Amino acid sequence: MSNELETVGCTHSLSNKALREQYRLAGFGGRVGWGERPAVLVIDMARAWVDTREQLGSDLGAVANEISRVLRIARAIHLPVFFTTMAYDPESEIGEVLKRKTPHCLTMVRGSGNVQLIGELKRRPGEALIEKPHASAFFGTNLLSILVGQGIDTVVVVGCSTSGCIRSTCESAFNYGMHAIVPRQAVGDRSPSAHETALFDIDNRFADVCEIGDVLAHLEQLRGSRGAVR
Amino acid sequence: MSNELETVGCTHSLSNKALREQYRLAGFGGRVGWGERPAVLVIDMARAWVDTREQLGSDLGAVANEISRVLRIARAIHLPVFFTTMAYDPESEIGEVLKRKTPHCLTMVRGSGNVQLIGELKRRPGEALIEKPHASAFFGTNLLSILVGQGIDTVVVVGCSTSGCIRSTCESAFNYGMHAIVPRQAVGDRSPSAHETALFDIDNRFADVCEIGDVLAHLEQLRGSRGAVR
Amino acid sequence: MSNELETVGCTHSLSNKALREQYRLAGFGGRVGWGERPAVLVIDMARAWVDTREQLGSDLGAVANEISRVLRIARAIHLPVFFTTMAYDPESEIGEVLKRKTPHCLTMVRGSGNVQLIGELKRRPGEALIEKPHASAFFGTNLLSILVGQGIDTVVVVGCSTSGCIRSTCESAFNYGMHAIVPRQAVGDRSPSAHETALFDIDNRFADVCEIGDVLAHLEQLRGSRGAVR
């Protein structure tokens, strides 16, 4: 992350109290809270996004560490966990609009190393891997049906990028009437200003942006409770 | 609009050349251009959004003027025009998540003056009015089917709010493989920083943000051409 | 139902035991049963379908009576109830494909008496009326989001027509991971053979086709239980 941008800051940020108040008065930014049956969605933690040598890549090591903490407790209490990646057959599945606006999609070749999940999150059998064609994990995939079929009413959304796939996934969850929780430290973006502005919009429009500690504490508290085991 | 915010500016903006270059290198922000058969989507130009006395309202008079210019030429060349508004039966259609995160939805009562289009855009018979339940004009509506059924491949998206319904509608259009064009001066937002940051994201991820003059010129050029008449 | 057709019969029917066994061996036709939180979907009980003088109409008086029985108990135990009808602005919302294949859509004019619910089912405030553009109540509407937002996992589907909107609505519910229950006597079709063949397909592919008495008994049993009150 460039220090310059971090120093300059951005007016469109959760740290801007006047802006938050303006949105509150306009009827945005309420707290939704948790529902009864959460699942964890790990978005796009694959090489294309986390390897700094890749076109889309940035250093998300700290984010991956926080995700591991979420996964540790989620697995301990048997919450459903879903991973996503993006993958195409470039010859037949990528149209002109997609290719022109976001040419990086041509590097996301189904079956290539580029789209494989990073090993460190240790995806387990029983944790679905969803190949999604667009930013939202719900668009053009079977994710919604799987969640509804399991009675999931809450998604904890982690991974990358905050301003792209995280924001879009939160919007879809909100549109479908689901609670969405974003532990701030467990999402990342190649652009600090994009990260900041997206967190503001996510928190005001779609999902509750929370401290990672609060999310872990809520999950801990589900241990042994009926909601966590199904 | 607060002068303070306009003066301070925002790093996450199309006027930030370094940021645009960072995105270009990451494979974002290509030009998609126009397809062959455009339609115009006029998003949420109803009292709730354009009357400054309303909770969500802001002064969008200048935006409405630019939209009128787009409509004048669009109607002259017989392009399909669609209007949207948001409307609910609050008793039966608004769930807990929606109500808590965005309590302003409770004021969007189907049939009330609040959700009626402003008269100045003079919606005509044959121009559909779509009641949408969420930000994207495509979510939970029949819009996509109507567009596909007419062979529309390009949507000119105007109205409000840039960071909400405009951005979401552009994302859906992009996801469905459509060209989306946003004439910068014909979209508006109650928050100048939200407007700026959203235009950056829209232009880099989903749609071509253009000058209004260029959009009008393109439409003019369709006059008499085969693409405009169907 | 006409006796003539009942006598002639149709090989593709739930009364054909050999066919049911063939499907069972092929891995179809299992019992799904009820989930924990049911809602009632009353499909298209509007004049266009139930007035025998209308193009699409047929005598559904007996069906309406059975639906009233379902509604009586559903309302007593405070289950969510949803009604649907179909309605268009014919000038702007009906494309060539729709108009050519099913020209009756031109008579379903938004706001006309033709698309209004019959009075005898006495829709109450708080019971949503969904205008759907196609056969499935889930297609191009906000129904799914409303259901998910209320934690509904089971839909009791009643109304008409068995081979059109009932079948399609059951398929969508199934696709989205929901339990769907069809009380046989509370659905109807202008064509007895369409009714019979559709019930076979619905029961084998999407939903449990049940006797009305069993459905009423299940709802009765929810009285006072936690599942029914939310």
Added chain:
Amino acid sequence: MSNELETVGCTHSLSNKALREQYRLAGFGGRVGWGERPAVLVIDMARAWVDTREQLGSDLGAVANEISRVLRIARAIHLPVFFTTMAYDPESEIGEVLKRKTPHCLTMVRGSGNVQLIGELKRRPGEALIEKPHASAFFGTNLLSILVGQGIDTVVVVGCSTSGCIRSTCESAFNYGMHAIVPRQAVGDRSPSAHETALFDIDNRFADVCEIGDVLAHLEQLRGSRGAVR
């Protein structure tokens, strides 16, 4: 088709002229015809459906031959061709409702031979393979976006099973405003009565059921025309 069943007959069939007339009077069964840009959708021609030793399998050799004829001309004129199959990770993607109603889904294991396309249709590079989770090729997949992105307005639907995935795919195409063409001899079903009744419903509600010869002739006529080459 077995002669036995043709003799027995089914009242709900395209060969029942009185029924066709009843539907015509009710505003069903119009001819939609072809649009300008067709693609071919080959539905579920994988081992699970075409190997008679499999739970779902039936003898679709004649159907495969007709599909090959369609593909030969479609490839010669460079029409887009799409194949589908169904595949799951049974541990994480199959919910209770799906498993109970259609237990055969447990045999459709992603990556297994069971879900691989039969070799005889010789899928080529550039012909997308879509893994679909439900009957319709459009549900929970990216197919619609790919088609819209290519300007496709017509789908020729072939494969199996007529009463399941063919019917559902045609309904989706119709719902999205697309022309759908079903060459009767190029679709098949394990159940002759299901095949007959489904063809009636498809032709009256969603798509034009045509003779294979007429479909081949139409494609031939596109040779060299502008519509076929893009």
